[in-house]
Amino acid sequence: MSAPELPAAGYVGADVPVELITAAGLRPLRLAGKPGEDSTLGDRYLGRGVDPVARSILTRILTGDYGPLEAVVVSRDCEASLRLFYALRELHRVEPGLRLPPVRLVDVLHLPHHTTTRYVHAKIAQLREWLGQWRRIGDDDLAAAITAHDTLRRSLGRAAALRRANRLSGTRFLEVVAATTAVPVEEAIALVEDVLAVDSAQVEGVRLFLTGSSHDTPGVYETLERNGFFIVGEDHDWGELLFARTCAAPTELALAERYQHNGPAAPRASIRQRAAHTAAAARACGAEILFSYARVHDDAPPWDFPEQRAATGLRAVLAERQPYGELTSEALAALIPAGAAV
Template sequence: MNHSQGKAYEELAKIYNEKETAVKRWESNNQKIIGCIGYDVPIEILMAAGYFPVQITGDSKIKTPVADKYLEIAFDASVRAQFEKIVSGKYSYLDRIVISNSSDVLIRLYYYMRQMRRVEEELLPIPLYFFDIKFSQFRSSTLYNRERVQEFIEAVQCWTGKAILPDAMENAFNVCNENRKLLKQMQELRIADEPKVTGTEALTVIGASLYMPKEEHNKLMKKFLDEAQSAQTVKGTRIYVSGTAHEDTGFYELLEGCGVHIVGEDHDLGSRLFMGPEVSPAYPVESVTDFYQTRFPSIKKSHVRERVAAVVEQVKNTGAKGAIYFIRKSDDAASWDYPSLRKGLEAINVPVLLLDKQNYNLDNKEELQNKISEFITSISNQPGRE
């Protein structure tokens, strides 16, 4: 799909494509950099303490000899790649790594990395912190989470040796709220009757926010939103993507090459990153807890019914004619949701194409292309927006 955006997008795309290399642009800010593993680390608190939080993501193109030695075959390929990048020194500039309880494999990764630091510290000199957030929708879990958030604030203050001042907290919260608001505006342009933003562009813009200071991202986002107003209207069959997170645009480009307009997704590197309530600086611990515990259900941690209800609602909002459920190998939890999700979507006349047990490096593009094209043809007569 040929679709172009303005200069702000070009800048965001550059950062997105460079990822951890792009982070170095802001090294001169004299900010210490914290690497986050898992998408549920409360970055607001790190920012309030003066840290620059960046996301550690995998890379499907790299070989993983060290991960093959230390980690298990059962571990998700992305997690193995993240580990490889860490131990190979790609993130040597990090002051610390914070891991959130976002999936079972990340808990294991934390245990493994901690043990590695005990027995072979030279391979992993970066200190670790584990943020044990609960995702169950219960008051008891909220109370537990609040204690963990408070504990996290105290730990961060201990790292810097300085108290986080209320003004700094307020500023960080406002920046994050604004960032999520701007991304929601981008999402509106994506699902409009005359869409202006493609799925690949959305993934890029959202992803770029993870490798640059949020204030800078906000500035570029405002320009991007202005420029996107005058972009061409995106054409294609409206499709919702569910399942495993996509760390690069390869799969989205593949879909768009088959005449698809991706109107939304439920994974951590897409819409889930910005969906959720505002965080209030008046109640920092409480509102941070509420945001991370109650936002759009996580694929790994939610109950089947919670996720089905949330995805069905999303699909309705985006006006998708069909959905594609993509499951990467070892993403076991996503597999259990599929039969119920399919029923839920078919009940609102949205057919689903399942692409399961997919390899991390998408080495079967031709096969995928054929399946996707066949699916798109099969739903072309469905009612709904194009």
């Protein structure tokens, strides 16, 4: 007889400390949007000038598309996420008939200061107390959750190495990472280990490093790899940026330091930090081309691009104002000559 499924707590953004959700006896479920699907409900409350990912997530929450959610935790990782939180909090207050779950904001800062550590630690302690209404989170519970999620991160690191060795496509890698954010951590570890155990076929293509907006669905990856590119690395938080850093110890303070120093993500980091990180990551995976994909209403990537291009020294292409989950034919046409020139 199988164990009953854990109740889910949805979360938005890689700044949410999922270890606390696990330690509270809940299943962390990272909320992704659905490109191409109607987002009228989300548009009504957020407006069409907000990142389409946030509008899609709000629509899916309101329609119950994620199934029953015990709670929603939103990180302040970008302006769109903050707008989403405010909309959910107000709807929860004024529209009780919608039966929305309680919502909580977690604000993680990424400055390299001791005062920032104290601030983030306090925010994580407050979230721990709030999640304690489902199950009190003892120190042993937290330590076990941190250890498990760090094990998952190390397994995903091995999957990234497999990709760099041409044994796993970029599309498949993105799908595996996304799958681990929708199941309990023990299942996620087993899922990755199963992928690592398969002797995959050699992957070919022009080695491309993807920067810019995040990708919560594989549509853009599929298009690129169908057209002769092999996505060997990326610096967004649905890819390697999600799991690159582990905790120094299984404690609440180490957890705060892990999230404080994780990144650098485009909306919260300086141009210089982004360029240095992108250059190092692109070198590590042997990239031949740098491609910056900037989704419509995501304004940060174009500001980063000139310095990223200079730091990597690679042939580089910027595609601005791209539709959510898609790559325009014009953007692909601009990229293909660069690939042919490698």
